Amino acid sequence: MNVFVELLLFLVTLLYSYLEAFVKLFVPARRKSLSGELVLITGAGHGVGRATALEFAKRQSRLVLWDINKVKKDIGDVTILVTNAGVITTADFLSTQDHQIERMFEVNILGHMWTTRAFLPVMMNNNYGHIVTVASAAGHFVTPYMVAYCSSKFAAVGFHKALTEELCALGKDGIKTTCLCPVFINTGFVKNPSTRLGKILEVEEVVEALMEGIVTNQKMVFVPSNQGVALLLERVFPERALNLLKKMFEVKFDAVVGQRSTQ
């Protein structure tokens, strides 16, 4: 194909995509049913994992819940497999121990990759499924005193994107993927977080956005959604302006006290 034809094809596609996106703003998205679906949740004993399990239970999904913590028994009649994850504390990078770095990666990305790989063959055979990667805003934007955490969450975002791309290349269009990227959530992982960007998220609103993302097959779920704009600004604004902007937003917290689940 000649370059001119290709360029024309690209421009037409670009215009069509923008138009499609605009129209979609006014058309309600199709939502898939989750009733009877088999759902495995790692880190289901705490925070986002636990609240997500409750939402799937409401929608009559069949649940398999994993966690290293004791899974609270009030989440209904479910199969519970207790596994992986652990408590991690961190501070400035210098005082982060080597084994803490390793553990952070195991909990935030390696465990998820291993689990995904274990369940992928069945999904591939059926060309059916949905893989949710719980990352973080810290997988796109960095914060001081969370070096190992940010790095492992960048890996989670990279995993989600690469897996999505590979499933597409393999023609497995029946397997959907969603990546959840919330800012600070009030789960006890970070102590006294605060920012001028908005109030700290409650678990419920994160899970609501996640469930909506799952039933509408959204690939990237930012909570709050204005992070998408911030990502664009990051590419366009020079460093000095970005640094000032960050100072103005006053993202701060007292200490990272721990993380109790794979999520």
Next chain:
Amino acid sequence: MNVFVELLLFLVTLLYSYLEAFVKLFVPARRKSLSGELVLITGAGHGVGRATALEFAKRQSRLVLWDINKVKKDIGDVTILVTNAGVITTADFLSTQDHQIERMFEVNILGHMWTTRAFLPVMMNNNYGHIVTVASAAGHFVTPYMVAYCSSKFAAVGFHKALTEELCALGKDGIKTTCLCPVFINTGFVKNPSTRLGKILEVEEVVEALMEGIVTNQKMVFVPSNQGVALLLERVFPERALNLLKKMFEVKFDAVVGQRSTQ
């Protein structure tokens, strides 16, 4: 401070930053001398690591070279510490073994984080040093059949960004950071890579860009440099248009055959 004043301050900073960037296009950048500097290179036995070692040697740096491979003895009169890294083969994510995923992270990011953490205290005390993270274009853009590789390289980019941010927050402005992100390099890691975007990079041109990035304290070194534009387009263009664009660029390769160094 009132919001209006803050906004004004931001706009002035933004304009000043753009103006500064424009002026800098015409002013030659200051280059620091590397003579007598103590330089540790991991993965120095092969590819980019080895060629970088040769460049530092030319500039009269004192070298400490690490690699699990036999370090070729023709790189001059240097201290050689042999350590870390290993051979990794990968294919589609499904046929990637769990231990290969783990090894990929060890080689591409964990080893680098451990090494950095070990040498950081001295750098912090002196408020002097330069930490180079060798990532990849795959740390920003994903490719199918390289899921674990992409994920670990995303982690490397995240580590570089978070470390940079933390050093800034700690006021350690004497410690510089550089992240190297080349596309396919002709080092034998990927077999028969090809893309319409340009020819496959030779090790020499990557190292030339890296050395220039180091002596001018550039934070992100893209090779080729047009990847910065691609990152911006990725934020602005809708998915359908991006997918078409990727197809047009025809990034492909036969097989990922192995990786022999931490770089």
